[in-house]
Amino acid sequence: MTTYRFTQVDVFGTGPLSGNPLAVVHDAHGLTSEQMQAFARWTNLSETVFLLPATSPDADYRVRIFTPLEELPFAGHPTLGSAHAWLTAGGSPRHSSVVVQECGIGEIPIRVSPESLAFCAPPLSRSGAVDRGTLERILDALSLTSRDVVGSNWIANGPNWIGLLLHSAQAVLDLRPDFDALGDLEVAVIGPYAKGSAERRAGIDYELRAFVPGVGINEDPVTGSANAGMASWLIPAGKLPPKYSVRQGTVVGSDGRLRVECAQGQMWVGGAVRTVTSGTVEL
Template identity: 35%
Template structure:
């Protein structure tokens, strides 16, 4: 029986048992795709990453990201957490990961003693804004009244920058607190909206002074609620910049409070020649380490 070492980290937090948990397999050579998916399902976290040698000069590693049911082209907290785990492979604090969505640049953050404390990543693609969804449909999915959705600035809108598209939904304070995903409504929404491609993730947000408060629901992938979602925070930052007309902007996002796992995501966005580009970063804490036991592969 073979083994595969792994470590878990809590991402977008400065203390254990906050933020979003992530499992990282720092050396996934020899694992099959089926084993990676099985390990991600077994660990039952929102995502698990598997680190492989890079395919192109100048890259640090190729990283595969799996949620409970499928591989993902890009995800934010897995890139931040994997960068933190692989900090010793960085050059002057810089890493570059190959993921299906493109190249992800990672800046490792350090404290005064030189110890890694977290990381900041750049989304692999510029902001892409998709279509709008009916507020009533979104309200059903979120388990809230339609008047809890704020549409004065924008309707619920699809957006992405390399990851799975998220529906960005501004809501009232009461609606954010009351939201509870309705799985049957999610399934109806996907069946009625071909543009979703069989996937639906809601990223609810409200303005809270100088910060944003958010919640993310993706029950069709097994994530009933996510305590911190970097690949939703970056398109939200980019979308808010797009709406503002400014050259650049920065937002702190507080997520996971309702789950008892408060997370702080620091985002920035700026206009570039190829579109709006966004970054997200935060702290990380190691929590567990161990070895997964793998069944023997059948012989020839």
């Protein structure tokens, strides 16, 4: 067995232990894919990441991302959590305010500020209308009708997300999914808070939930990739403003907050990252 530096961080939280936890194994080039998957299964978090030397000359480091059941080419909260862990461990980016992460889908720029980190959303690998059979399966699993849905679209960007826009945030909060019926579908649902509501006065514009039972996590606490996909679909369509805030995790006991902004045609998704645990792990 070999000893590796280990960090566990909280991503998109509003306070202690309020976001999405992420396990990070540093300098993990001595591990096999099988060992990485076994450790991710053992942590039982939505994602566990392994920091590796970059293979691209333009990247600062490389990361491999695992759910308890599979490896992902990209995910949002692991991107910000990895950057935070890498910087905290002494990583020095080529550019002082931008970290470049290499992952399965390529290079992801990450803006660094004292208060938060923000990643640039990768292009959608699949977009467009959801076929009728798949949409009906989702509606049945969520106990929705077509009248409840403002719009639907593929928003895949690593994970194979399907996005739904509902009429209200409360409708999102009221969902009680049949996870067995969802199966391997990866579904994100967003809805707006009404103008003048307590949430709007507190700076929360939208509520989002993300369901991924097929990767071993029924509902993800806070999900960067789903929010990035929603922005890539709904901002150009004129259904979301170019700058807004999202709350996620309410139903599962988290209090995640994400800030989304479209700048010069690029979608940036950001939030706070905090170190919770640091030490070593033997693998």
